[in-house]
Amino acid sequence: MSGNPNPQHNPTDGLNVAAKVTVSGTGITQIAGPEYSLTLSLSDAGGYSSSVVATAVMEDVAGSAYSPVGEIVVKSYANPSAGSPAWYNPDNFSGYDADIVSVSDTASISVGSETFLITGLAVGQGIVEVQFPTFDNTNGDDSTTGNPKDMIYAQIVVTVIP
DSSP, rough: OOSSSSSTOOOOSSSTSSSEEEEEOOOOOOEETTTTEEEEEOOOOOGOOOOEEEEEEEEOTTTTTOOSSSSEEEEEEGGGTTTTTOOOOOOOTTTTTTTOOOEEEEEEEEEEEEEEEEEESEEEEEEEEEEOOOGGGOOOBBTTOBBBBBBBEEEEEEEEEE
């Protein structure tokens, strides 16, 4: 067995190890742990925007940026027309639009962070999830969902108003 690869700290102290995802952007509020909330307005009413640029960063326990191995995944669970996730195909009833919030990757700003655009599509509520692979992504990605098999993630509950 080899020695501590980073002798500056105890290997169990959480430094230089993926621990949490933080999300920021105009109007994004942390609810608890890895859960955030965001309100958007289709008409930019009440001071709310119709879309917001968000930034997600992977950090260790000290708040230092951590760079994962593998692709960062950002997806909306309330945008079935986009085909993500492929298994979500609700049966729309009259007057209901299942495409509530979309997300698009704008560009990676560094290896350990991601920027993306969240846009309101219809009145309702949906989840946007940011997934960072862990353990050097040694188990790879799920072939069905595209999600890392081992990940740390954050969810943004997005409420879209008229």
